[in-house]
Amino acid sequence: MAQSVLLTGAAGRVGQAVLGDLADEHEWRLMDRDPPTDDHPGEFVVGDVTDEETVREAMEGIDVVIHLAGDPRPEAPWDSVLTNNIDGTQTVLEAAANAGVEKVAFASSNHAVGAYETEERTPEMYQPHDDYLLDGTELPRPGNLYGVSKAAGESLGRYYHDEHGLSVVCVRIGNLTQGHPPIDYERGQAMWLSYRDCAHLFDRCIRAEYDYEIVYGISDNDRKYYSIDRAREVLGYEPRDNSAHHDDDSSA
Numbered sequence: 001m002a003q004s005v006l007l008t009g010a011a012g013r014v015g016q017a018v019l020g021d022l023a024d025e026h027e028w029r030l031m032d033r034d035p036p037t038d039d040h041p042g043e044f045v046v047g048d049v050t051d052e053e054t055v056r057e058a059m060e061g062i063d064v065v066i067h068l069a070g071d072p073r074p075e076a077p078w079d080s081v082l083t084n085n086i087d088g089t090q091t092v093l094e095a096a097a098n099a100g101v102e103k104v105a106f107a108s109s110n111h112a113v114g115a116y117e118t119e120e121r122t123p124e125m126y127q128p129h130d131d132y133l134l135d136g137t138e139l140p141r142p143g144n145l146y147g148v149s150k151a152a153g154e155s156l157g158r159y160y161h162d163e164h165g166l167s168v169v170c171v172r173i174g175n176l177t178q179g180h181p182p183i184d185y186e187r188g189q190a191m192w193l194s195y196r197d198c199a200h201l202f203d204r205c206i207r208a209e210y211d212y213e214i215v216y217g218i219s220d221n222d223r224k225y226y227s228i229d230r231a232r233e234v235l236g237y238e239p240r241d242n243s244a245h246h247d248d249d250s251s252a
């Protein structure tokens, strides 16, 4: 059944990957502080996710929120991640809880756990012979303030699940790259997320039933240091791409 989905950060890369495959699958309300530049499904709300009134209005009649809006730069300064990522996420979760929204999928990041990539473990952990694996049960360990903001978003999700009953899934997205895995970048190849796997993963976040979850959002890459078992079990995620098998299939 089509669900009514609010997609924040809709004008960005992840938003475009999601809409690229799912435009006809759900009833969309899109939100971004940047106005749309192209055709888009559903209505488009131009506004900031830190603006309580705009977010409250955007939440009306919504079943599921995919919250992508934020500053995605690993080197982003504190004032930006504090406002856009932490305050923005709290504003979205509060409005979702008040509006009776069922589920929220939050775009977390590999950078919430970036400091597990220690000098002792790298570059081996990026390579096929290494079996080091994070599975989402480990504590956050950010290596930058952007990662701190994503860890804070995960904690906010935990709070709004426990205290307000929202179903929340935090997707620690790896490296979304269109058409092919990152070139000459072992780390990025190990955490590659293709566009079609990204759309499929967020589709599963819309359709599946869960309480509070942290999953990794990467393709089924031969070498991976993030487990996708939990995403498979809880969400029914079945990725089709693998950075090791990539054959220039532009559908990825």
Ligand SMILES: NC(=O)C1=CN([C@@H]2O[C@H](COP(=O)(O)OP(=O)(O)OC[C@H]3O[C@@H](n4cnc5c(N)ncnc54)[C@H](O)[C@@H]3O)[C@@H](O)[C@H]2O)C=CC1
Pocket (backbone or CB within 6 Å): 008, 009, 010, 011, 012, 013, 014, 015, 031, 032, 033, 034, 047, 048, 049, 050, 067, 068, 069, 070, 071, 072, 073, 083, 084, 088, 107, 108, 109, 110, 172, 173, 174, 175, 176, 177
């Ligand atoms: N692209 C990737 O590989 C990864 C992305 N992520 C996360 O996924 C989300 C989306 O990332 P991308 O699409 O790559 O970034 P992007 O920069 O392409 O898109 C982000 C969108 O959010 C909007 N936005 C930012 N702050 C806003 C605010 N305060 N109010 C309303 N709209 C706002 C921007 O206008 C932009 O359209 C981010 O939260 C990012 O941290 C996480 C891990 C990897």
Ligand SMILES: O=C1O[C@H](COP(=O)(O)O)[C@@H](O)[C@H](O)[C@H]1O
Pocket (backbone or CB within 6 Å): 071, 072, 073, 074, 109, 110, 111, 173, 174, 175, 176, 187, 188
């Ligand atoms: O969270 C994010 O991670 C990806 C991959 O990280 P990188 O350190 O390999 O660049 C990054 O491309 C993206 O912009 C960011 O939001």
